[in-house]
Amino acid sequence: MSTLDVRDIRASHGQLVAAQGISFRVEAGRMLFLAGANGAGKTTLLRTIAGDHRQDGGTIRLSGVNVTDMPAHMRARAGLSLVPEGRRLFPQMTVRENLQLGASTSREGPWSVEAIYDAFPNLEKLDRSPAGKLSGGEQQAVAIGRALMGDPVAIMLDEVSLGLSPAAVELAYQALRKVRDAGIALLVVEQDLTRALACADELIVMCEGREMLRSLPGETTLDALVSASLGHGKNEEVAA
Amino acid sequence: MSAQIINAVLLGGYYAVLATGLAFMFSVMNIINLAHGSLIILSAYGLYIAGHMLGIPLALAVPLVCAVMFGLGCLLYRGVLARASAGSELLPLLATFGLAIILDNLLFQVFGADTLSLAPLVGDLSWASVELPGDIWVGQLSVYILIAAVAVIGVLEVILRRTALGHRIQAVSQDRATAALLGIDTGRTAAIATGLALAVGVIAAAALGLRSAWGPYAGAAQLLFAFEAIVIGGAGSLWRVLAGAMLLAFAQSAGAAVHPQGFLIGGHLAFLVAVFWRLQAWRDRLSALGSARTAA
Amino acid sequence: MTDLTITRSSTTSRITLGLLVAAGLALAALPWINGVGGSGRAVALLVYVLLAVMWNALAGFAGLVSIGQTLFFGVAAYATIRLSDAGIDPFLATILATLIGALLGYVTSLFMVSLSGGEFAIGMWVLSALAHLCVNLDPLIQGETGTSLIALNAYDVETRAALTLWLALAFTAVFMAALILLLRSSTGAAITAIRDDEIAARSVGVDVLRTKRIVFVLAATGTAAAGALWLTSNTSFQPKAFFGVHWTAYMLFMVLVGGLGRIEGALIGAVLFFVIETLFGAYGAWYLVGLGAVAVLFALVLPNGLWGWIGPRLPGEAIPTGYFVHKKEGRTQHVDG
Numbered sequence: 107m108s109t110l111d112v113r114d115i116r117a118s119h120g121q122l123v124a125a126q127g128i129s130f131r132v133e134a135g136r137m138l139f140l141a142g143a144n145g146a147g148k149t150t151l152l153r154t155i156a157g158d159h160r161q162d163g164g165t166i167r168l169s170g171v172n173v174t175d176m177p178a179h180m181r182a183r184a185g186l187s188l189v190p191e192g193r194r195l196f197p198q199m200t201v202r203e204n205l206q207l208g209a210s211t212s213r214e215g216p217w218s219v220e221a222i223y224d225a226f227p228n229l230e231k232l233d234r235s236p237a238g239k240l241s242g243g244e245q246q247a248v249a250i251g252r253a254l255m256g257d258p259v260a261i262m263l264d265e266v267s268l269g270l271s272p273a274a275v276e277l278a279y280q281a282l283r284k285v286r287d288a289g290i291a292l293l294v295v296e297q298d299l300t301r302a303l304a305c306a307d308e309l310i311v312m313c314e315g316r317e318m319l320r321s322l323p324g325e326t327t328l329d330a331l332v333s334a335s336l337g338h339g340k341n342e343e344v345a346a
Numbered sequence: 347m348s349a350q351i352i353n354a355v356l357l358g359g360y361y362a363v364l365a366t367g368l369a370f371m372f373s374v375m376n377i378i379n380l381a382h383g384s385l386i387i388l389s390a391y392g393l394y395i396a397g398h399m400l401g402i403p404l405a406l407a408v409p410l411v412c413a414v415m416f417g418l419g420c421l422l423y424r425g426v427l428a429r430a431s432a433g434s435e436l437l438p439l440l441a442t443f444g445l446a447i448i449l450d451n452l453l454f455q456v457f458g459a460d461t462l463s464l465a466p467l468v469g470d471l472s473w474a475s476v477e478l479p480g481d482i483w484v485g486q487l488s489v490y491i492l493i494a495a496v497a498v499i500g501v502l503e504v505i506l507r508r509t510a511l512g513h514r515i516q517a518v519s520q521d522r523a524t525a526a527l528l529g530i531d532t533g534r535t536a537a538i539a540t541g542l543a544l545a546v547g548v549i550a551a552a553a554l555g556l557r558s559a560w561g562p563y564a565g566a567a568q569l570l571f572a573f574e575a576i577v578i579g580g581a582g583s584l585w586r587v588l589a590g591a592m593l594l595a596f597a598q599s600a601g602a603a604v605h606p607q608g609f610l611i612g613g614h615l616a617f618l619v620a621v622f623w624r625l626q627a628w629r630d631r632l633s634a635l636g637s638a639r640t641a642a
Numbered sequence: 643m644t645d646l647t648i649t650r651s652s653t654t655s656r657i658t659l660g661l662l663v664a665a666g667l668a669l670a671a672l673p674w675i676n677g678v679g680g681s682g683r684a685v686a687l688l689v690y691v692l693l694a695v696m697w698n699a700l701a702g703f704a705g706l707v708s709i710g711q712t713l714f715f716g717v718a719a720y721a722t723i724r725l726s727d728a729g730i731d732p733f734l735a736t737i738l739a740t741l742i743g744a745l746l747g748y749v750t751s752l753f754m755v756s757l758s759g760g761e762f763a764i765g766m767w768v769l770s771a772l773a774h775l776c777v778n779l780d781p782l783i784q785g786e787t788g789t790s791l792i793a794l795n796a797y798d799v800e801t802r803a804a805l806t807l808w809l810a811l812a813f814t815a816v817f818m819a820a821l822i823l824l825l826r827s828s829t830g831a832a833i834t835a836i837r838d839d840e841i842a843a844r845s846v847g848v849d850v851l852r853t854k855r856i857v858f859v860l861a862a863t864g865t866a867a868a869g870a871l872w873l874t875s876n877t878s879f880q881p882k883a884f885f886g887v888h889w890t891a892y893m894l895f896m897v898l899v900g901g902l903g904r905i906e907g908a909l910i911g912a913v914l915f916f917v918i919e920t921l922f923g924a925y926g927a928w929y930l931v932g933l934g935a936v937a938v939l940f941a942l943v944l945p946n947g948l949w950g951w952i953g954p955r956l957p958g959e960a961i962p963t964g965y966f967v968h969k970k971e972g973r974t975q976h977v978d979g
Contacts, residue, residue, distance in 0.1 A: 434945070
């Protein structure tokens with residue numbers, strides 16, 4: 107039984123199809139990367155899985171439980187968490203208050219504000235700072251911490267490295283590896299293909315709402331990923 | 347002169363307690379509830395029934411009616427506001443105005459055109475006065491109302507800023523989608539916030555009923571007072587509502603000093619001045635922004 | 643290559659125009675058919691039409707919900723009283739009062755239109771309340787006691803009723819035409835854009851504030867005309883009867899039930915309201931409870947009103963403000979603006 111089991115998801119923006127028939131599974135303690143160009147439908151796919159966007163078809167199971175008909179907050183309470191693009195912290199609230207909001211899922215688990223500060227030592231001194239005053243990297247850490255506070259079984263992260271300095275990206279990925287080692291299933295949207303190739307347990311490349319390529323990182327190359335994200339099929343050669 | 351100023355401050359206390367529920371609802375849900383005044387009048391009739399007809403002491407009647415109105419607020423959100431705020435921006439205005447029309451006329455049908463008062467429930471208190479230094483006498487009741495206003499605003503501010511419920515309400519008001527992703531039941535949270543706003547209205551209803559009398563159509567005037575206090579105070583924390591309410595009362599007192607019928611006119615003019623002043627401030631900010639961009 | 647033809651009118655619009663003209667002619671002939679009583683009711687219907695069409699233009703097209711359109715309704719009636727008291731013929735006074743309403747609308751638009759939704763809604767109400775209080779201060783009005791348009795006594799009853807009706811017809815025709823022409827002009831395209839998506843309209847360079855102000859002034863003028871007509875038809879002026887918030891309830895009902903954002907909707911709403919008022923008006927407060935309940939129900943369940951249901955089922959538009967693009971294969975596509 108996979109932690110996150112997504113089958114044949116379809117979603118659209120009006121008449122524009124954003125995701126057509128995407129399926130995948132993420133096991134506990136594994137990191138699945140979702141890559142693709144802007145407009146490939148990655149963000150919509152994540153929001154649809156989280157229940158924040160209307161779903162046109164398909165099923166979503168979380169640890170075997172069908173959550174397809176649940177609204178977003180019930181999916182969160184079932185253990186599915188989304189760290190949205192741009193982090194979406196509450197800027198006037200302090201770091202601690204933002205983290206505490208993450209506990210709104212009322213789930214049992216190991217995470218508390220103190221446990222988050224142990225995992226992200228740089229956050230402790232920012233305890234009482236308004237989240238809006240933090241750097242991008244610190245905000246990303248708070249956003250991941252806020253997701254953990256809900257004691258989820260699976261976390262989806264949208265555009266992890268967007269707008270972060272290289273050092274901050276490195277910190278964020280260190281944190282993600284810790285999260286993975288804690289046995290949480292991770293679904294990560296990442297535009298940086300080199301990074302995806304380096305960190306992923308498994309990779310999916312999307313283009314125009316479709317899956318173009320699915321591979322283990324050891325069995326593919328950067329060129330193949332680039333080519334797939336431009337919409338070329340698995341067997342087509344890049345015209346170089 | 348100083349007696350007039352003190353009386354205006356005390357009247358401001360009444361307007362503050364009147365405006366707090368409206369401001370609370372606007373700040374947490376971006377809904378201007380045009381039925382706010384009518385709901386306060388409904389609460390006043392509720393207090394009248396509890397106090398006069400059932401003989402419940404006011405100290406018990408207020409929390410009782412608060413609980414009823416809290417429940418009604420939850421229903422109001424579930425039945426009307428949730429649907430209305432899912433549509434266009436105009437719908438909450440149209441729906442709550444329609445609700446006000448329904449309430450006003452229903453109250454007229456049920457209770458008739460008579461004006462009622464809660465003053466007999468508290469005996470001496472409605473006319474008792476206290477002496478302040480400088481040979482100034484003020485109504486004891488209006489002092490209590492001012493204290494109640496400060497207490498209500500203080501309690502709401504503490505709930506909003508210091509409690510988990512308050513943080514959830516803030517989260518829902520600032521970013522509903524993200525709040526839901528964190529596992530917050532946004533509908534339930536908004537329903538509770540509406541309930542709180544209506545429960546606060548019961549305090550306002552008690553103040554209205556004790557200091558004067560009301561009829562079935564008094565809601566419109568209360569809504570205007572509340573709204574004027576909010577606009578004069580400006581957006582921000584609920585404490586600004588208190589300041590706006592005081593300024594409104596000053597303007598009305600000044601109007602009454604100029605002309606025997608100038609009381610309401612003074613308040614309306616103060617509202618217009620506040621609107622003008624804010625447009626000016628808004629323009630200044632825009633031009634400052636423009637020049638900053640040119641400089642860069 | 644496909645041949646495209648672009649047209650505005652359709653069978654539906656020609657039928658609608660025919661019906662409107664026939665209705666206008668029938669109303670104009672009413673003084674000879676039905677006498678004074680019938681004319682009075684006809685003026686009431688036309689006043690409702692004016693109010694509905696104008697409030698719909700404001701709320702449906704400019705996105706401005708006003709609780710205080712009674713400002714213009716009441717001030718125009720008051721101005722008619724004042725002008726006729728100064729010796730001006732009451733019918734001329736009605737027209738002049740409408741112009742005063744336009745001027746008041748222009749001045750008000752300078753600062754009110756840039757307010758946000760709720761602030762504008764109640765802000766207009768405050769202005770109306772302020773005007774109401776100021777009118778009450780006028781010794782001629784004697785507070786809530788009011789006065790009447792005595793100068794009308796110079797005309798005999800039949801002439802007065804007929805003249806009022808024809809004036810009402812002329813006003814209604816002029817304001818309907820003005821609104822339709824406005825919607826068909828380049829400003830109309832901007833209005834449609836704002837109605838559909840204000841932020842998007844702004845981003846493609848529509849001057850939202852200017853467009854809203856044009857609609858606001860037109861709505862103010864039309865509402866003023868309605869107020870002056872109501873006075874001429876009923877002769878007595880009691881401030882509460884003109885500045886009262888029940889008028890806003892009527893406008894809300896007519897527009898929500900008929901259909902927000904469509905002229906046809908406002909027309910249907912006004913006619914429906916006229917019928918309901920004739921049948922149930924005597925029930926007083928219960929009648930208002932019913933009006934409010936129906937309006938809220940429509941807002942929540944059928945936010946596009948009756949016309950939102952009827953309109954799409956008709957071939958073509960009844961009152962066309964956009965264009966139709968016909969391809970040779972016979973498929974028709976509707977283009978707004």
